[in-house]
Amino acid sequence: MVRLELTDRQVAILEALLLDATLAADEAQGDRLEELRALLAAVVEYRQGASKDAKCIVCGQAFAQSKTGRRAKYCSPKCKQKRHREEQLDQLRRRMLRGVRK
Secondary structure, eight states: OOOOOOOHHHHHHHHHHHHHHHHHOOTTOHHHHHHHHHHHHHHHHHHTTOOOOEEOTTTOOEEOOOSSSSOOSOSSHHHHHHHHHHHHHHHHHHHHHHTOOO
């Protein structure tokens, strides 16, 4: 599988070209037609942001990553807050076990 970094305009052009090629393909070109349909489906999925390529580290739910910026660890602010509270409780327990209180 080849992963390309494309701009939204490039993706739109690719989608249009694939759609035109799919509509123009004969049934006699069965393998090629199936390849074009698969490529078109992948481009449409990419444009819709439906690629589920990450899992939340709290609940394990799959979610779509942003196309730019830092990779997300959590599927929602709720999971992020839950993880933060769990970390605070762990720190408190460790301090209490050592006998150090704040």
